[in-house]
Amino acid sequence: MQTPFGHFELQRLPLRRRETLQAWDAADEYLLQHHAAQRRGDVSPLLLNDNFGALAINLARQQPVSWGDSATAHAATAYNLKLNALSEKSVLCVPSTQVPALQGVTDVLIRVPKNLALFEQQLRQLRPLLAAQAQVTAAGMVKHLPHGAKPLMEQILGPCQLSRAEKKARLIHCVAEQGGQHIEALPDxxxxxxxxxxxxxxxxxxxxxxxxxxxxxxxxxxxxxxxxxxxxxxxxxxxxxxxxxxxxxxxxxxxxxxxxxxxxxxxxxxxxxxxxxxxxxxxxxxxxxxxxxxxxxxxxxxxxxxxxxxxxxxxxxxxxxxxxxxxxxxxxxxxxxxxxxxxxxxxxxxxxxxxxxxxxxxxxxxxxxxxxxxxxxxxxxxxxxxxx
Ligand SMILES: C[S@@+](CC[C@H](N)C(=O)[O-])C[C@H]1O[C@@H](n2cnc3c(N)ncnc32)[C@H](O)[C@@H]1O
CATH class of the missing domain: 3.40.50.150 (Vaccinia Virus protein VP39)
Incomplete structure (x- = not known):
């Protein structure tokens, strides 16, 4: 994978002898390009639903936190860190069943999950962790981006802008209105x-x-x-x-x-x-x-x-x-x-x-x-x- 952050080898898990699928897509590339253009290279970002570690590996030098519901994604992150001779300690993987022990988060990069209820739960839990004016950018391939994703972000975080499509991927960008407000988690x-x-x-x-x-x-x-x-x-x-x-x-x-x-x-x-x-x-x-x-x-x-x-x-x-x-x-x-x-x-x-x-x-x-x-x-x- 070639991005403004370097060149990286990435594998999907489980490993297959003749893998035909890539471990990243154009939405990961778009998100990383956008992040690089913001020139926020020194802040430690919070990553949500990073599929096989494509975001975490690129941003490993900034010591990101990778938060999501997939143990496969976290195992792939560890595997790909090793593959690229990066320290496993450079990314902190946090399961979705915990809220990361973070406050005043300024940069969040999200891969929008296909389950909108999961997305809503994550945004509800994310909100109190954010600093005022935090940059939250969500990405997805156009064909997989649920219609409800932008309205949800607007409802929970604040006004959002939808980017133009690039290589069939889109970003939803939001500058969070204010952090600190507690919103109830969705019930079981x-x-x-x-x-x-x-x-x-x-x-x-x-x-x-x-x-x-x-x-x-x-x-x-x-x-x-x-x-x-x-x-x-x-x-x-x-x-x-x-x-x-x-x-x-x-x-x-x-x-x-x-x-x-x-x-x-x-x-x-x-x-x-x-x-x-x-x-x-x-x-x-x-x-x-x-x-x-x-x-x-x-x-x-x-x-x-x-x-x-x-x-x-x-x-x-x-x-x-x-x-x-x-x-x-x-x-x-x-x-x-x-x-x-x-x-x-x-x-x-x-x-x-x-x-x-x-x-x-x-x-x-x-x-x-x-x-x-x-x-x-x-x-x-x-x-x-x-x-x-
Ligand atoms: C069709 S659902 C079945 C769930 C439940 N057993 C039932 O019958 O209602 C398949 C389940 O496999 C899980 N799954 C997917 N990949 C897996 C993997 N590599 N190892 C273990 N579980 C996995 C999914 O998260 C999902 O919960």
Whole structure:
């Protein structure tokens, strides 16, 4: 990536052998050009929703804070800092579930997320951190920039200007009217899954928001077929509804909830407490990789009767995503299937729900040597694959 700040190598995560997608886009370039033109090279900026660290790597010398909801983005920032021989300490990554400990922020660079409720929550939390006359610039590709983004910024921060489009990207620029004013955070979205007597309270960026996804509903309908397991993983847990239902069915199993969204993991934790209570052997992990796939095996725990559970999962439940940010792609789901195969104990099972038109059956066959169809309807299929 060539910008006024230098030349940098950038990679997307997860790494792929033949990557066809860039780790940055014209909106990142436009934002960085605008920032350079402001000649504010010595201030430490606050970055929101930096996708793969493109903004943070360019501005690393100014020690930025990178705030957002994606653990993948933060892992990519760390990876790309290393790739460019920059110190990992030069960027402070703050998850969306925390508010950065900053005051009097003068420069904010934002990639507008596709979820407008997340954007609103971020602007509400940002507002009290700003200095008077703070420069806030948001960017997006024209086709992805939600219409409501500028009105939201105007409502929360002050008058905004929309830039002309450059390479199909646009900026929304705002000089914040005044800082310090507290605005309430948006409340969680509530959802009831009456068939399972589960109440969900989800933060604004959790998949399916205040509804139960129809794929998840179809998956839950098949849960009476699940094998008894000792160590269950809810991979891509979102609200945690699958893992919570499995825990209700199998109270002695140790359940691990994993998602790359910090808000999803925090919501799964809250939902577990609401529906199950506190558990000794339950774990919540914000990561884009299963622990076994990064070399750190699952920690052994003791079951009530003292028998140690296996360190590797023997059941993985997954309703995989079909996009990464604005990019619709199967590669994240395919990666999750590969990781599941790698992480499972011998004889362990991967249970998946997915849209019937997707190409996962051939991958399941190649990795697991076959799979069983548990149920299918017009839209979805639920499969079971056993690690031999
Ligand atoms: C289709 S949603 C399913 C959510 C929930 N399990 C359900 O059934 O309602 C997919 C979830 O995968 C998460 N996700 C995306 N990429 C991921 C990754 N690399 N590792 C873990 N989770 C990921 C998303 O944040 C999202 O919550």
């Amino acid at each position: 979205r509530l959802c009831e899954v009456s068939e399972w007597d589960i109440q969900l309270s989800n933060q604004v960026n959790v998949f399916a928001h205040d509804k139960l996804d129809i794929g998840a509903r179809f998956f839950l309908e098949q849960f009476h077929h699940l094998p008894a397991a000792q160590r269950i993983v809810d991979l891509g847990c979102g609200s945690g509804v699958l893992g919570i239902a499995a825990q209700k069915q199998q109270p002695h199993a140790a359940v691990t909830f994993i998602d790359e969204s910090y808000m999803a993991v925090a919501s799964a934790k809250k939902n577990y407490q609401i529906n199950i209570g506190d558990g000794d052997s339950v774990r919540f992990i914000a990561d884009h990789q299963l622990p076994a796939c990064r070399g750190s095996a699952f920690k052994p725990t003791c079951r009530p009767e003292g028998r140690p559970t296996p360190t590797l999962p023997d059941l993985i439940l997954c309703n995989p995503p079909f996009h990464q940010g604005n990019t619709i792609s199967e590669h994240i789901a395919r990666g999750m299937i590969q990781q599941s195969h790698q992480a499972l104990a011998q004889g362990g099972e991967l249970w998946l729900v997915f849209n019937r038109h997707l190409s996962y059956p051939s991958l399941l066959k190649r990795l697991f040597g076959g799979f069983e169809t548990i149920a299918q309807n017009k839209k979805f299929i639920v499969t079971r694959a056993v690690k031999r």
